[in-house]
Amino acid sequence: MTTPYRTVSEITCVGVIGAGTMGAGIAQVAAQAGLNVVLFDLSTEALERAESALRSSMDKLVARGKFSAEAADAVCGRFTYAAELRAMAPCDLVVEAIVERLDVKQKLFADLEEICAAEAILATNTSSISITAIGAALKDPARLAGLHFFNPAPIMKLVEVIKGLATDQAVIDTLLAVAKGWGKVAVAAKSSPGFIVNRVARPFYAEGLRLAEEGVAEPARIDTLMREAGGFRMGPFELMDLIGQDVNYAVTCSVFDAYYQDPRFKPSLMQKELVDAGWLGRKSGRGFYQYSEGKPVTAPLEWDEIRFGGFFNISSVVEAPAMQPLIDRMEERGIAIPLRTQGEDGEICFANGATLVLTNGQTTLERSLDEGNPNLIQMDLALDYGSCESLALSTHPECPEEVWTEVYAMFDFLGVKTRVVKDLPGLVVMRTVAMLINEAADALHFGIGDAVGIDSAMQSGVNYPTGLLAWADKLGTSYIADVLDNLNLFYGDDRYRLSPALTQRALINAPFHTA
Numbered sequence: 141m142t143t144p145y146r147t148v149s150e151i152t153c154v155g156v157i158g159a160g161t162m163g164a165g166i167a168q169v170a171a172q173a174g175l176n177v178v179l180f181d182l183s184t185e186a187l188e189r190a191e192s193a194l195r196s197s198m199d200k201l202v203a204r205g206k207f208s209a210e211a212a213d214a215v216c217g218r219f220t221y222a223a224e225l226r227a228m229a230p231c232d233l234v235v236e237a238i239v240e241r242l243d244v245k246q247k248l249f250a251d252l253e254e255i256c257a258a259e260a261i262l263a264t265n266t267s268s269i270s271i272t273a274i275g276a277a278l279k280d281p282a283r284l285a286g287l288h289f290f291n292p293a294p295i296m297k298l299v300e301v302i303k304g305l306a307t308d309q310a311v312i313d314t315l316l317a318v319a320k321g322w323g324k325v326a327v328a329a330k331s332s333p334g335f336i337v338n339r340v341a342r343p344f345y346a347e348g349l350r351l352a353e354e355g356v357a358e359p360a361r362i363d364t365l366m367r368e369a370g371g372f373r374m375g376p377f378e379l380m381d382l383i384g385q386d387v388n389y390a391v392t393c394s395v396f397d398a399y400y401q402d403p404r405f406k407p408s409l410m411q412k413e414l415v416d417a418g419w420l421g422r423k424s425g426r427g428f429y430q431y432s433e434g435k436p437v438t439a440p441l442e443w444d445e446i447r448f449g450g451f452f453n454i455s456s457v458v459e460a461p462a463m464q465p466l467i468d469r470m471e472e473r474g475i476a477i478p479l480r481t482q483g484e485d486g487e488i489c490f491a492n493g494a495t496l497v498l499t500n501g502q503t504t505l506e507r508s509l510d511e512g513n514p515n516l517i518q519m520d521l522a523l524d525y526g527s528c529e530s531l532a533l534s535t536h537p538e539c540p541e542e543v544w545t546e547v548y549a550m551f552d553f554l555g556v557k558t559r560v561v562k563d564l565p566g567l568v569v570m571r572t573v574a575m576l577i578n579e580a581a582d583a584l585h586f587g588i589g590d591a592v593g594i595d596s597a598m599q600s601g602v603n604y605p606t607g608l609l610a611w612a613d614k615l616g617t618s619y620i621a622d623v624l625d626n627l628n629l630f631y632g633d634d635r636y637r638l639s640p641a642l643t644q645r646a647l648i649n650a651p652f653h654t655a
């Protein structure tokens with residue numbers, strides 16, 4: 141394709157504007173990829189800090205054997221530290237990472253248009269401002285795109301390449317190739333609030349906060365369940381403490397406002413209280429957790445106690461794909477299963493009448509009444525029942541203790557800690573994951589990204605253990621739609637409404653990913 145703009149092979153000199161956290165990191169990534177870099181900041185202190193941070197970062201890479209001393213010197217040698225914007229004149233690509241203000245960014249790009257060649261590509265690292273709005277101030281908005289890195293830029297794999305309304309597709313294609321060449325996972329996205337990651341990730345925090353507000357479980361338990369059952373690297377509360385409650389709350393508010401107060405993105409009063417108190421997380425020494433020497437101080441969690449001698453007997457199982465890894469784990473531990481049948485929904489039946497099923501988004505009380513079985517016990521979703529270390533359960537309030545204790549006696553035998561949590565729909569991991577899947581489906585529905593891009597963005601941008609749409613395919617889109625429908629029915633809140641992309645697939649249980 142012919143393009144008036146620089147192509148990948150023509151990009152040899154990269155300008156970075158703003159030498160703060162992100163700019164310094166982006167500049168390092170470009171220099172490590174062998175390109176010459178011109179780094180500019182209004183503040184000479186910021187430039188000096190960036191220079192010494194680069195040196196110490198390269199020294200660490202040398203010490204870890206990732207770079208030879210000569211290669212590290214060469215990376216540092218590719219840098220020019222500029223005190224004037226004019227120094228951007230020879231750059232083929234300029235990436236802006238300055239203060240997050242539309243007027244300041246627009247003025248900067250208007251100045252750059254006067255300085256850089258007409259063929260040079262201009263990019264912004266903004267995380268919350270519309271690319272289209274920034275581009276509106278340019279004479280040639282077709283050459284401006286978003287190039288959104290994640291913090292810390294040298295380590296985080298993802299780069300979202302964002303197309304504004306006027307951006308030329310050739311510019312997007314070039315930036316996708318540039319970012320790949322820099323060793324990144326590059327994903328195309330459309331200019332929209334939060335792009336892919338900051339939008340799709342909202343329920344990770346929002347559902348955690350709602351679960352805690354509703355008293356389903358305390359933050360430390362939700363974090364543990366999200367890690368040990370959900371397979372996430374961190375739970376929502378520890379992650380919010382790390383990001384900073386103020387920063388996380390501000391992103392939520394900005395996405396909420398940008399989507400015209402869609403209840404799906406509603407901020408949490410619980411989090412606002414923390415922000416108001418100045419309990420901002422690690423940086424202030426207290427957030428959801430208290431910190432001592434940078435480490436959270438937590439009381440050990442209590443799990444359900446084994447009573448009645450830890451005795452249990454299985455009478456039968458209904459095998460279904462979602463349940464199979466658990467049944468395999470039971471067999472590996474030598475648990476006898478006298479009778480097995482196949483079915484759409486899995487069940488593990490105990491001789492004492494307890495029936496263990498995967499949550500379907502109903503409360504256990506409601507489902508027990510529907511199914512005429514007061515001994516029904518719902519278990520939470522696990523990424524892999526074959527290896528999960530903890531799991532939430534919920535029961536009918538009148539389920540006799542000796543019935544449900546057999547269920548957790550079995551989990552104890554399997555090495556899984558359990559806790560019966562407050563009986564609200566979807567338990568912890570299922571409710572959060574279903575909402576994440578719904579948001580990923582909606583981003584797909586509105587063309588913000590494609591299924592492969594959305595899944596890899598969440599895996600490489602925020603380290604999710606698997607792609608969300610792939611997770612939906614594994615559980616069945618109909619199952620996830622049922623969970624959300626049940627949540628929606630229970631709460632009567634538009635927050636839990638299904639994305640049309642999920643509704644449509646769920647009708648025939650069609651997957652998001654097609655081979």
Ligand code: NAI
Pocket residue numbers: 157158159160161162163180181182183186236237238239240244248265266267268288289290291
């Ligand atoms: P920062 O505050 O660490 O650095 C910004 C730098 O820009 C400062 O050194 C400042 O002196 C300089 N600056 C401000 N106005 C300038 C101007 N007109 N010309 C030249 N230099 C100017 O900010 P940070 O965190 O690096 O963020 C920069 C951009 O990256 C923002 O748009 C932010 O939304 C975005 N971003 C931030 C992420 C983060 O985790 N911090 C993640 C992804 C994107």
